[in-house]
């Protein structure tokens with residue numbers, strides 16, 4: 001009887017092993033064997049730790065599932081973490097906790113508790129808890145997104161907001177946006193009648209706009225950015241891939257699943273591109289007379305950072321790795337999110353022909369027979385509502401980026417130990433029938449009352465986060481999304497390829513994308529062909 005039970009546990013572990021650890025080769029097999037041997041040792045340590053915790057504290061943790069020794073609940077989680085967490089919220093309530101390996105996780109699923117984390121106790125919960133792969137790609141959290149709440153984070157964020165994302169700079173960069181969006185329309189025109197990957201065209205447009213803002217030229221001028229999208233996608237995938245090194249830190253040295261080695265490989269590729277751009281700029285600067293760069297007009301962000309690097313003031317000075325980590329954040333944060341959202345919006349429009357008709361009517365009324373200009377965007381109220389409704393049902397970061405308290409605190413009456421990992425489940429909040437009537441229906445009209453924005457003030461709707469860690473890229477993200485979508489929808493009629501099976505399922509990741517990339521066929525919509533050149 002006893003041995004039956006042991007066999008059952010063993011079989012369960014082996015079965016569940018597979019979802020987060022696919023064995024590809026002998027090294028993986030060996031790693032898995034080593035880990036299986038380590039389990040009893042770690043189980044003993046875990047048991048001792050749990051007993052001491054029970055004895056030492058009169059704490060009340062949020063309810064949650066039991067797990068296995070050492071691994072906690074890790075083997076029982078399925079791929080789509082946001083959906084699994086939402087199911088668990090139905091069982092355990094608006095806040096629940098779970099041990100994943102040795103790490104204590106808390107998931108917040110209601111707008112009231114999200115408000116406590118992101119607003120009332122914003123300062124306490126303002127740290128991050130970077131994963132091993134995040135530390136690797138950001139040179140040890142030297143970027144903004146993974147940095148703790150400290151003076152380095154404040155300085156970097158201030159620099160990004162004041163020099164790249166300020167209204168003045170966004171206005172000054174309008175020309176880049178116009179020329180890149182027009183280039184995209186002309187490229188799509190050349191491919192009319194054939195199936196186009198919607199994410200890819202949006203990604204390239206956004207990447208070109210951002211590289212123009214950062215160092216003054218498009219990514220498609222030359223071969224340097226060849227394969228960049230694939231590298232970025234791999235990096236984003238690795239950031240959220242379950243990694244035993246994160247859950248049992250004492251094993252991180254072994255990198256048993258090879259995730260960190262893979263990230264290291266992608267890091268080399270990614271930063272090789274940035275190194276080339278930075279080196280070229282340093283060389284150009286050195287051949288110019290002092291002051292000339294400034295006289296030529298607006299300084300781009302790379303120039304501003306290189307000049308800061310030369311300053312010896314401790315509060316603002318950077319070295320090259322700071323610059324690279326910051327460029328990494330901007331490039332990845334801007335491109336993958338924007339292209340993912342363009343894809344989701346287009347998918348929802350293709351699924352809802354009534355919505356498409358209303359958008360086209362609005363575009364005809366506001367833009368007429370011309371091409372879309374940025375000045376038209378504030379009047380496209382219905383398209384704006386469609387984008388917001390898409391953000392509600394498909395938030396691209398459904399659990400935001402994890403937060404971590406810098407001291408023991410209480411949330412919803414439960415103890416949250418210092419250093420826990422806290423997720424705000426935006427996906428659950430934005431689909432909660434307590435917050436939204438007909439929550440699972442796609443109804444853009446609910447956003448037509450003009451009361452909604454992306455600033456995270458209303459905790460029912462926070463696709464960009466809320467509080468001090470809110471996305472600083474909202475103004476650029478919003479502008480680009482509206483501009484790309486309005487242009488694609490006004491210039492072209494979009495249809496699905498024949499026999500294409502349409503579906504809207506998603507795949508959890510650091511950025512949660514459409515599981516099956518959307519391909520659609522553009523057809524000419526404006527009668528004047530010269531508008532496409």
Ligand code: HEM
Pocket residue numbers: 144145146157329330333334335337338341396397400401402463464465466468469470471472473474476477478481
């Ligand atoms: C549609 C476009 C975008 C979406 C949906 C989006 C979404 C988000 C979300 C959900 C977060 C996490 C907030 C939190 O943890 O509370 C975030 C953080 C961040 N985003 Fe965005 N973002 C977008 C565009 C951009 C752009 C264009 C930039 C910069 C040019 C940017 C830069 C950042 C940075 C630096 C952070 C980290 C902030 C911090 O930790 O202090 N994002 N973004």
